[in-house]
Amino acid sequence: MSLMTKIKRYALLRHLRKSKIPLGLWHKTIAKMPLMQRYNSSERMQIRLLAGEILRCKAIVPVQGMRLTDEIRIMIATQAAILIFGFESSDDTFSLDWLRNWNQIIVYPTAFRNGRENLLSTDGFLVSWAGVESGETQYQGGIIIDWQDSQPHPLHAHANQVLMHEMAHKLDMLDGYTNGHPPLHANMNEKAWFEAFEEAFEDLNQQIDRGKVTIINPYAASNPAEFFAVATEYFFEAPKRLHRAYPKVYQQLLLFYRQNPISNS
Numbered sequence: 001m002s003l004m005t006k007i008k009r010y011a012l013l014r015h016l017r018k019s020k021i022p023l024g025l026w027h028k029t030i031a032k033m034p035l036m037q038r039y040n041s042s043e044r045m046q047i048r049l050l051a052g053e054i055l056r057c058k059a060i061v062p063v064q065g066m067r068l069t070d071e072i073r074i075m076i077a078t079q080a081a082i083l084i085f086g087f088e089s090s091d092d093t094f095s096l097d098w099l100r101n102w103n104q105i106i107v108y109p110t111a112f113r114n115g116r117e118n119l120l121s122t123d124g125f126l127v128s129w130a131g132v133e134s135g136e137t138q139y140q141g142g143i144i145i146d147w148q149d150s151q152p153h154p155l156h157a158h159a160n161q162v163l164m165h166e167m168a169h170k171l172d173m174l175d176g177y178t179n180g181h182p183p184l185h186a187n188m189n190e191k192a193w194f195e196a197f198e199e200a201f202e203d204l205n206q207q208i209d210r211g212k213v214t215i216i217n218p219y220a221a222s223n224p225a226e227f228f229a230v231a232t233e234y235f236f237e238a239p240k241r242l243h244r245a246y247p248k249v250y251q252q253l254l255l256f257y258r259q260n261p262i263s264n265s
């Protein structure tokens with residue numbers, strides 16, 4: 001073990017001692033989370049630390065009769081931590097900077113009415129719709145999820161990760177636009193990102209136009225922002241399927257989330 005690794009490990013353990021998640025409860029909770037099974041012990045330590053930080057800094061707010069237990073709170077924070085733990089830089093700063101544009105997760109027990117009306121833009125596109133949803137993200141506001149659709153489940157070929165989907169929208173919004181393009185890391189290439197995503201988005205829309213059964217959820221074809229959010233769900237829950245359908249998108253998400261779920265699946 002190099003000196004740097006030793007120092008990093010020491011810093012991590014020091015933070016973990018102050019973590020809000022007691023070890024026994026942590027082990028009991030993650031044993032019920034199939035998404036956690038792919039991570040090794042040092043990755044789990046990082047995820048536990050980050051989940052503790054998320055619980056400290058963000059509010060998880062139950063509504064409409066939702067009953068939050070410690071275990072559910074940890075599951076929610078852990079799902080969030082899985083998404084962003086790769087962002088932690090090697091300088092031992094445990095920053096939640098990537099979550100700076102939201103402060104709370106509102107949790108409904110089941111799918112909720114979004115309370116909006118159907119609205120068409122002047123050029124005829126549906127820009128707001130009335131309906132029942134599992135998750136929602138507002139540009140200025142928190143993340144809304146329903147627990148029935150967000151709780152841990154066996155990994156499916158058709159990914160369903162409501163919280164990760166909504167968090168991906170928030171990451172996308174960090175640069176001021178909701179267009180399927182979050183701020184990229186310095187070692188990433190803007191052109192490669194756009195090429196991969198535009199090509200895949202067009203391909204998915206063409207498949208739908210031809211009446212074909214699509215490999216990933218056709219909802220991704222709604223617009224580039226939804227494509228990025230849905231691709232994020234697949235990247236974590238059904239990475240091989242995303243890689244088979246759109247390898248370039250998988251590669252860009254690997255660089256962005258700084259982890260490779262296929263290698264551990």
Ligand SMILES: [Zn+2]
Nearest residue numbers: 165169226229
């Ligand atoms: Zn969405």
